[in-house]
Amino acid sequence: MLKLYDFLLSGNCYKVRLLLSLLGVEHELVAVDLKAGEHKKTPFLQLNPFGQVPALTDGDVVIRDSQAILVYLARRYGGADWFPEDAAALGNIAQWLSTASKEIGNTIATARLHYLFGTPIDVAAVEKQSYAVLKVIDEHLATRQWLECDRLTIADIACFPYIGLAADGKLSLDAYPHIVAWIDRIKQLPGYVGMPGL
Amino acid sequence: MLKLYDFLLSGNCYKVRLLLSLLGVEHELVAVDLKAGEHKKTPFLQLNPFGQVPALTDGDVVIRDSQAILVYLARRYGGADWFPEDAAALGNIAQWLSTASKEIGNTIATARLHYLFGTPIDVAAVEKQSYAVLKVIDEHLATRQWLECDRLTIADIACFPYIGLAADGKLSLDAYPHIVAWIDRIKQLPGYVGMPGL
Numbered sequence: 001m002l003k004l005y006d007f008l009l010s011g012n013c014y015k016v017r018l019l020l021s022l023l024g025v026e027h028e029l030v031a032v033d034l035k036a037g038e039h040k041k042t043p044f045l046q047l048n049p050f051g052q053v054p055a056l057t058d059g060d061v062v063i064r065d066s067q068a069i070l071v072y073l074a075r076r077y078g079g080a081d082w083f084p085e086d087a088a089a090l091g092n093i094a095q096w097l098s099t100a101s102k103e104i105g106n107t108i109a110t111a112r113l114h115y116l117f118g119t120p121i122d123v124a125a126v127e128k129q130s131y132a133v134l135k136v137i138d139e140h141l142a143t144r145q146w147l148e149c150d151r152l153t154i155a156d157i158a159c160f161p162y163i164g165l166a167a168d169g170k171l172s173l174d175a176y177p178h179i180v181a182w183i184d185r186i187k188q189l190p191g192y193v194g195m196p197g198l
Numbered sequence: 199m200l201k202l203y204d205f206l207l208s209g210n211c212y213k214v215r216l217l218l219s220l221l222g223v224e225h226e227l228v229a230v231d232l233k234a235g236e237h238k239k240t241p242f243l244q245l246n247p248f249g250q251v252p253a254l255t256d257g258d259v260v261i262r263d264s265q266a267i268l269v270y271l272a273r274r275y276g277g278a279d280w281f282p283e284d285a286a287a288l289g290n291i292a293q294w295l296s297t298a299s300k301e302i303g304n305t306i307a308t309a310r311l312h313y314l315f316g317t318p319i320d321v322a323a324v325e326k327q328s329y330a331v332l333k334v335i336d337e338h339l340a341t342r343q344w345l346e347c348d349r350l351t352i353a354d355i356a357c358f359p360y361i362g363l364a365a366d367g368k369l370s371l372d373a374y375p376h377i378v379a380w381i382d383r384i385k386q387l388p389g390y391v392g393m394p395g396l
Binding site: 050063065067068069071075088090091094098103106139140 | 247248259261262263265266267269270273274285286288289290292293295296297299300301303304331334337338
């Protein structure tokens, strides 16, 4: 059976749980004890030598990194709606996988790490950068329901968790009504599951 | 004609130039004047509202982010060897696109930014993290010629530039012979082009 090596409070693990639920793929969750440093030791390092959750096994297949796991699941279990053939559509979706990893990961998700787990950051700088990222995404969503392709794709699944968890990082979404409406649309999806903070 | 909005010294722009050359795709380079802040103003912000090079236009298609541009070009111009159908192969390649953006971007590429452009960093911390990332990649390459799929893929193209430019960040590759051999293999490819520092 497909196994997700998981940590409940990780937004990156949650995005995989969300896609598994939306796709209705049976799976087993294997809790990784981050407090005990289990992710920095064998045997976990054999799944992801960079020592981070999530990681996924599906038979012989091993995939690390939440964005890559979304790509795998969309292609393997999702059909053409979830993983289009068209180069432009793929490129457009891939943009947001990078945004999730880089722009959102280095700002909004980092603010949350600080307040939840004590990671030291320059709070003022991270706040400013977070709001700059939210502004770009809000303007992008002003003219569309979903990030790309006029439908739900893994672009939305990749970006949603840490934006939806903004309050954990003491960030307000009040100035971003299009983001708030997009979050509501995601929460209405059949098969939607939440996590603590959402 | 395909246009790449480009900055000569950017490793992220270079990885796109390299793939275009390997694929033999005709294109025009449009230099973006980063010193003058052209990337933070219209009209460039219409191509990439996050204000970063590279961006690419191909007819009506607009793609931002170097990793996403590699995905687009591989699917559009590369054929199945460059963009496999298989979910596991796609997921395995996608892992390294994330590694290029996150693990390499936040460490080895950041050290280079510091020494070339004066970006303030915690030098000792970034050095330590950079060598930890290089160690993982060197061990991965100990048993294979290419990062995934037993052949050159966009995984290699995405990760190669900032690793190849490690010396710009005063990082030594001497302890990583498998990486050095992999860099040599890439430099031997028909259609290979370099950049300053490579």
